[in-house]
Amino acid sequence: QVQLVESGGGMVQAGGSLRLSCADSLRTLRRYAVGWFRQAPGKEREFVAGISLGGDIASYGESVKGRFTISRENARNTVYLQLNSLKPEDTAVYYCATSRGLAAAPYSTEYDSWGQGTRVTVSS
Numbered sequence: 001q002v003q004l005v006e007s008g009g010g011m012v013q014a015g016g017s018l019r020l021s022c023a024d025s026l027r028t029l030r031r032y033a034v035g036w037f038r039q040a041p042g043k044e045r046e047f048v049a050g051i052s053l054g055g056d057i058a059s060y061g062e063s064v065k066g067r068f069t070i071s072r073e074n075a076r077n078t079v080y081l082q083l084n085s086l087k088p089e090d091t092a093v094y095y096c097a098t099s100r101g102l103a104a105a106p107y108s109t110e111y112d113s114w115g116q117g118t119r120v121t122v123s124s
Contacts, residue, residue: 002028002098002113009094009118012086020081020118022096030074033099035111036081038092038120048094049081050104059104063089086122093117 049070097111
């Protein structure tokens with residue numbers, strides 16, 4: 001079981017950066033591959049990035065490749081998402097979730113536990 005809490009969201013101008021964190025209060029996040037998803041108003045939930053159980057494999061959605069970086073610090077039971085070169089179309093609520101498998105697949109149906117989300121707003 002995990003209890004995920006996202007943080008780090010906020011308002012930023014286009015071109016700016018944010019670092020999101022996904023922490024697990026039960027300190028078991030190290031046992032899971034983790035994905036980040038986002039959902040903008042009126043749109044479906046979209047895969048943003050994923051990281052394997054060991055942290056050696058990362059994957060990204062096409063729209064964020066080269067701008068976002070996912071990482072994990074298992075000693076702190078935390079997964080990070082660094083958002084650089086932000087665009088207004090990155091505006092969304094960002095969620096982290098734990099995968100059922102060892103890898104972080106880009107499909108939300110492959111994830112069990114979800115956090116409440118953190119809002120990112122990018123102004124032009």
